[in-house]
Amino acid sequence: MNKQKLSLRLYQLVIMLITPILILVFLIRSLNHKEYRQRLSERFGWTSSNLKPGGIVVHAASVGEVIAVTPFVEELLVQQPDLPITVTTFTPTGSAQVIKSFQNRVQHCYLPLDISFCVHLFFKFLKPKAVVLMETEIWPTLIQRCHKSGVKLLLINGRLSGKSLKSYKKISWLIKPALNKFSAILCQSEDNLENFIHLGAKPEILSNSGNLKYDISITDDVQNKISKLQQCIANDRTIMVVGSTHQGEEIQLINAFKRLKENHQNLLLVLVPRHPERFSSVGKICQEQELNVVTRSSKQQVNAEHDVWLIDTLGELLPVYALADICIVAGSFSDVGGHNPLEAALFSKPILVGENMANFKDINAKFIAAKAIVQLKDNLDLTAELSTLIDDQALCIELGKNAEKLVKSNQGATVTSANTLKSLINI
Template identity: 50%
Template sequence: MNAQLSLFAYRIVILLLTPILLLALFIRSINHKAYRARLAERLGFLPNHFKKNGIVIHAASVGEVLALKPLVTELLALHPTKIITFTTFTPTGSAQVKQHFGDRVQHCYLPIDNPLSTHLFLNKLVPSSLIVMETELWPNLIAQAKNRKIKLQLINGRLSDNSMKSYRKLTWLITPCLKSFDDILCQSQDNQVNFLSLGADGDTTIVSGNLKYDIRLTDQTIAKQAELAGYLQNKRPIWLVASTHPGDEEIILNAFQQALEAQPDLLLILVPRHPERFNDIANLCQQTYQTVRRSEQSTVLAEHQIWLLDSLGELMAAFALADIVTMGGSFSHIGGHNPLEPAFYHKAIIVGPNMSNFKDVMQTMAKNQSIVQLTGDRDYAAQLANHLGYLLKDEERRISLGDNARKVVDENQGALATTLEKIDQYLK
């Protein structure tokens, strides 16, 4: 199909789907009211006070925002007069931007990718550069930016093998999109191969490394660590399970029940991924265990068995409290969440069998004996309980795993410098 015809067809479809997309946001807002707010931004109507002629940086949600924190912080230091508009799609991502950067950046939602909304968005901001994270390929936005001669960069590029199955069916739309970028910076060689196979330009598609290795502790995070530690009354072994999804909690609580038999004073810090699930998870935990919620701002007493972190923006700091960390989303099709943040803290890490979102990271960590991964489709709760019991008893092994994990982080940093250099070439 002709590229112009393909884009025209896509625009018509998105225009027709826009009311349905807005309805989907409204339905989601039933359990998460933040999705109902600022709907005008979803249609490209930005606040009147927003300034023009800066750069736009887009990260879909929380994980991407956290990975971009060091980069945006460096850009603000290097270019203090440059206007940066930091966009997200989700309210949780939005909250992270506001929490970490306040009024140092302009923040709004990236609009729905229909031609009218993206036209309004670009007209309001008139950016010199548009920088997107990982696999944020929005054909209409990118085509309009290209026509306006806005520099286009895709950073920390990631295209998993699973994603490739879908994208190969859409090459008529995706290939022109990829060819529009001035730079595509990939996390790894495997990702570079996937981008090139979809038609990305070989001269501008390079391996830069993974920004998620370039972790920096801010003063805010350090202060948050101290605040959270102040809620813990007794020194006791702690298992933190991060970013859980539906189905994860049942596995975790089953494993926790088994682990308590050998380690009765074990504290589980449970951190659900999505705020709209906080109350349901609290009810689930309270059916069996003495549970205290972070939102209650109560001290975690010796009799408390679970501390539910029903808060936003505290996970990175909470990792510092744990002896063992498990990443949620790794027991199902979700594909896991970033194990490098607990690795930064020298933590022993256990993950489920599916970490496909971090294929290259997992290969590196496994090679360096710095992570424990469950196998097959056997009883995950029993496997978890066995590994927990072993690591709680064997302090030397636990410390070795954690130290090896931090070594992986240290030895693979550098993507930040490369990415900054590529972005900076268009900001001078």
């Protein structure tokens, strides 16, 4: 047995050993979210008999990836009308987003655990012509099965940060062979492309296609959601939206909000937690801080006496950004590494982020260069920077226009990615 096969066998053995732990995690999470114990058979590759085989499988792990890959899937539906498109996810929230975005226009199931017999069942049912993975979704067993079965394998929106590069190098014996089984790897930027090369990917399968996340647009569905959200706010307010918050970040934003409220009585804080399981805990934090909070799920009107509007529903971050006077992208006030500022930019909004935007290094650098974002050098400056934005309308307009222009000028990765897949299928 050669070194590559031995490495893959070792990986598969480890995955099998930790599978009971993964199932236990699903069951524990299901105590508060029943979705985690539903459709467990799909985790083991047993898909519905209603799914048509012989098409294209596109994997998007969770909500953010589903949103990013949506234009690409829409392009596939136009380019490949005769092939069934199956969009897989790994989280229930991602699953819900697929259903919201596409209804019955695509097939959907969970991607199975990366274990030989699970992947075997998955392929037996779906018999795909091509499999498309995103960003850093590298599943060695799935990749090996594609290679062995002659299934075209494409990585789109390839992302490999310096931090991830260091981590992957520790298991390069496993990752390098997997990378070189891809038919093509389309990277977000030259920095990411160079990191893939440093990890051992062959230069001939790599190219810089740009970032899919720029290819967003205001659809009719989004516009309808915006209209519904606007009707929820009874009074004219200065709205500060904080998107995709993580544990520990809400209290930072709430403290800044309370200081700002002293001079800006009309200010409304809109909090959008990243993970649904934290909705209730974020509500409790607001109450503990003696803030008057109203939840989106309650469908109550946001009145003048309300301090915080908690968006405890799924799929409404993008439209709620449209209501904002100032957009704050969270994940950047902790060690998470930030989240996507492009959604706020689409609406020509002024954007503020914290110190840590490591996950969006390339995008953030472009925003800074274009004077399209305010990034804190020290998170302690949060209140002062927000106060400046609230008071300087001209600055907000300039930041918003620059941000929207930057998004529009960097679009095009979707068509490039779809055309690459089409050429691979037609070889």
